[in-house]
Amino acid sequence: MPKEKSTGLVFDDRYLQHNSNPLRLPMSKQPLPFVEPVDHPSNPRLVERTMKLLGMTGLQDSLIRIPGQRATEDDLLVYHTEWYLEHVRSICASGGGDAGTGAPVSVDSYEVAMHSAGGVKSAVDAVMANQVQQCYALVRPPGHHAMAEKGMGFCVFANVVAAAHDARNSHGLERVLILDWDVHHGNGTQDAFYADPHVMFISVHQDRWFPPEFGWVDQSGTGDGTGYTVNIPLPGGSGNAAYTAAFDEIVTPVVEQFNPELIIISAGQDASAQDPLARMVVTTSGFRMMTRTMQALADRVCDGKLVLAQEGGYSEPYAPYCTLAIFEALLGQETGIEEPLDPDRILQWPAISEVSGDQRAALDRVRAHQAQFWTLD
Numbered sequence: 151m152p153k154e155k156s157t158g159l160v161f162d163d164r165y166l167q168h169n170s171n172p173l174r175l176p177m178s179k180q181p182l183p184f185v186e187p188v189d190h191p192s193n194p195r196l197v198e199r200t201m202k203l204l205g206m207t208g209l210q211d212s213l214i215r216i217p218g219q220r221a222t223e224d225d226l227l228v229y230h231t232e233w234y235l236e237h238v239r240s241i242c243a244s245g246g247g248d249a250g251t252g253a254p255v256s257v258d259s260y261e262v263a264m265h266s267a268g269g270v271k272s273a274v275d276a277v278m279a280n281q282v283q284q285c286y287a288l289v290r291p292p293g294h295h296a297m298a299e300k301g302m303g304f305c306v307f308a309n310v311v312a313a314a315h316d317a318r319n320s321h322g323l324e325r326v327l328i329l330d331w332d333v334h335h336g337n338g339t340q341d342a343f344y345a346d347p348h349v350m351f352i353s354v355h356q357d358r359w360f361p362p363e364f365g366w367v368d369q370s371g372t373g374d375g376t377g378y379t380v381n382i383p384l385p386g387g388s389g390n391a392a393y394t395a396a397f398d399e400i401v402t403p404v405v406e407q408f409n410p411e412l413i414i415i416s417a418g419q420d421a422s423a424q425d426p427l428a429r430m431v432v433t434t435s436g437f438r439m440m441t442r443t444m445q446a447l448a449d450r451v452c453d454g455k456l457v458l459a460q461e462g463g464y465s466e467p468y469a470p471y472c473t474l475a476i477f478e479a480l481l482g483q484e485t486g487i488e489e490p491l492d493p494d495r496i497l498q499w500p501a502i503s504e505v506s507g508d509q510r511a512a513l514d515r516v517r518a519h520q521a522q523f524w525t526l527d
């Protein structure tokens with residue numbers, strides 16, 4: 151176990167006021183994905199349950215609460231347009247609707263989304279001011295799909311994009327890494343920094359899942375940013391074993407060579423084995439592994455400076471436990487809470503311990519492409 155680090159938590163009850171329910175799943179007139187009407191998958195209970203778990207297990211006592219700020223319009227105009235901000239404001243003022251394609255907003259959502267973006271910025275500020283070594287921003291709505299002029303995939307504003315710009319502009323950093331392990335591709339983050347060699351974007355995601363036109367192996371940046379976007383698309387069914395290989399063989403050497411001064415993780419726990427919106431097989435152990443790997447990298451390259459921003463994760467019973475595992479890894483503590491899935495059955499799933507042929511082929515495609523830019527042994 152690594153020794154305990156000072157770890158911050160950004161959470162604000164206002165995040166619970168962003169209500170996606172009025173539109174259900176907006177890509178369909180039908181209440182998907184089930185015949186019985188269900189709540190929108192991106193509902194406040196995910197972060198609420200996570201907060202309760204942190205409280206019940208006592209982990210919260212080890213966390214330093216960092217007040218979340220409200221982002222300013224200028225913070226968001228580093229990527230979004232004035233038209234888009236006004237568009238979201240007017241939809242919310244009219245009672246709610248869709249801020250783009252599948253980005254439901256309710257009457258309070260403009261303000262809440264400003265606070266969500268501000269929460270991630272507060273986490274960066276706290277880490278850069280050495281108030282804490284690492285910090286988790288448990289925010290909502292999420293941000294990594296949001297594009298300059300439209301919301302997408304439950305995301306309203308590009309929280310992590312604004313925070314990375316803050317790290318560059320307010321804290322003078324030359325190199326920032328954004329590592330996105332959400333099972334969906336962080337298309338907004340990729341778009342924002344596609345030509346920027348100062349902010350590297352690495353995404354590990356389910357291949358051609360959402361959005362299907364983003365996250366391909368050969369999307370690796372443009373102009374000065376060529377080589378600074380690293381997409382690692384894995385086939386559906388990939389689990390702890392393939393994720394471990396991706397982090398060992400690709401993420402670790404590329405990050406060591408990029409040598410960032412700050413690492414920001416887009417932490418969506420929807421690659422979990424129980425997620426209704428994806429097809430991956432990552433368990434709490436897998437999320438622990440990814441966290442420890444990134445923490446060790448941060449220790450080696452940037453004095454442990456690590457920020458995590460909540461993105462997706464839609465299994466109400468399971469995703470909060472995955473986030474709890476991340477906090478355990480961050481703090482170097484074990485709560486003793488059992489893995490909610492039957493541990494004996496998990497061990498029988500091939501994806502937990504074996505890299506299958508299609509997963510190996512996918513990893514090798516990434517390695518072959520990225521070898522143009524980085525040394526991969």
Ligand SMILES: [Zn+2]
Nearest residue numbers: 332334418462
């Ligand atoms: Zn996601």
